[in-house]
Amino acid sequence: MAKFDGVKEAKKLYERLFDADRVIWTGQYVTDLEKVLDDLDIGVIRADFSKEFNNIDRIRNNNVSGFLFKNKGKHTIFMNTNTSESAKRQRFTLAHEIGHFCLGHSEDNDTYFRPRDINSSSGKDEYEVSANAFAAELLVPEKLIKNLYEVGQSTKLLSEIFNVSEDVIKHRIKNLELR
Ligand SMILES: [Zn+2]
16 A cells, blocks of 8 residues: 555555546536545545534644544544535545555554645645545546546536546646646
């Protein structure tokens, strides 16, 4: 397992569960995260963190939007329902936490918190950087965005097609050097 190669692990997972050619053919570009969670046997619990977890310092102080938690070998992703974040941002958080799981990060720590202010999670922390790379590739696979970008779709339309924020699309275009 490549612990910090988010792109590689995301591609491996995507290829195992989905068929990119079929996706292009049908036009159903939104990655089905429920299918991913089912396959990996990861539970999801949605809760108001301000009520449920206000005894945990890290959550109270950091405005956490979600976290991965390992207990007795079973993984659960907790998602904060007390949030002004868009559904698109929450989807990215979910994919990011799936990334910590797939990259084997839970072997090193039992819990990975994702702060609401993404910029506050250090850009140098390789756990966070690789989980972000994983989420970006899982939600917006390189092969698919290339295909659409080449035919001239706007970032706004691409964000709707993949059900991610426009920021994620802009990062993808930049990182994949599509322009
Ligand atoms: Zn994280």
